[in-house]
Amino acid sequence: MAISRKISESAVRRLSLYLRILEDLEREGQKTVSSEEMSGRSATTAAQVRKDLSLFGSFGKRGLGYDVADLAVRLRKILGLDRRWRVALVGAGRIGSALVEYGGFGERSYDVVAIFDSDTSKVGARWGGLRVRDISEFVTVANDEGVEIVILAIPVEAVPSVMEHVEEAGVRGILNFAPTKLKVSGEVAVKDVNMVMELEALSFALSQEDGAG
Amino acid sequence: MAISRKISESAVRRLSLYLRILEDLEREGQKTVSSEEMSGRSATTAAQVRKDLSLFGSFGKRGLGYDVADLAVRLRKILGLDRRWRVALVGAGRIGSALVEYGGFGERSYDVVAIFDSDTSKVGARWGGLRVRDISEFVTVANDEGVEIVILAIPVEAVPSVMEHVEEAGVRGILNFAPTKLKVSGEVAVKDVNMVMELEALSFALSQEDGAG
């Protein structure tokens, strides 16, 4: 692949959404799909769908549309889902628990290979097949296990001390659930999952309605 | 307030982030802050910070910066956080549990006034001060309780049937944790919290690094 152009955040999110739609279509047994239909199931336009896909190649057939299975394979490849990623969960609290037991990881391309917490009352517990380890072991274990991605599900207060270990271990990406902007060296990719921000965007939108009448 | 201009999604997200930063600064006892310092703590530029704020008014003093406490008050007002919002949680599973017990809601502007599930084995359980109710009671209870916002923490399969109740009740906003695009009438504002999408954006970014060398 190795496309050199810069792809926007929003385009990547849409690709992810397209993949979800294609998976639905596969399940429904549909063989081909037009950009028009894709746009109907997402919240974009047909032109946007075509433009997004054309950033990576010509996957469709004029007059016919896209082959559902083929496009799904290509999107998985584009999104880096044609391999497994080794993931460590840091934070064995409720969110961490919800994530691990939800289990969507395995079905997708992510293998949770280690779980950490700094709360000694949690260390040692068994979660799924894994023992919760003390965060102080992070660097060693992350290296042994080849951890590339960290899911950070800890409270804001714990972020600075935990991040020391994470930075030292040379992890490549972090999925951050803590409602704070992480300070990381430029090497590490960070994505935030931030409920507070979305809730506030919601109350903003509703307030605007009220105000603008 | 009642600004008529359209404010971009990304600008709103940044406002929410600025508010978080201001809350940190207040806690640290800092009285004023420059756009420069704000940009250092977020991931933007000073010009961006000033531009974002200027969409709503002139809140700073030239040569001095912004008054931390005052700006926080103004941002809360802009984001609609100067009132309480009545929220219903739909889905008494692990994510719902994590959300409710996390408790950040009350400290912010949201009151969880009802909890619903369609799983009869969960109905009747006590969560915090609330009894989990059957989703079939949604319309009645939502009206009685004046629910404006729904937090949807249910699996994808359950979305269609649950959404019938939610739509009927005339809720104004939905915070959606299910990894699917909700189909709603234009009246209802929807924000998504989507871990899968962020994880895939992460593996995309890491793959790009690998590919581009």
Place this chain on the structure above:
DNA sequence: CTAATATTGTGAAGATTTTCACAAGGCTGT
């Protein structure tokens, strides 16, 4: 084989968002 129809891929136009750069203030020290 030709005509009719469908749908992609993509330059160009249009819209939006971000960055630049600087005049206008406002504070501090003398």
Place this chain on the structure above:
DNA sequence: ACAGCCTTGTGAAAATCTTCACAATATTAG
């Protein structure tokens, strides 16, 4: 009161993203 310094607020420029519109091309029907 004045000089020197700092920082905002904001038009204008630059960059980015989305939409438009249509030529290119594949399929189907006759």
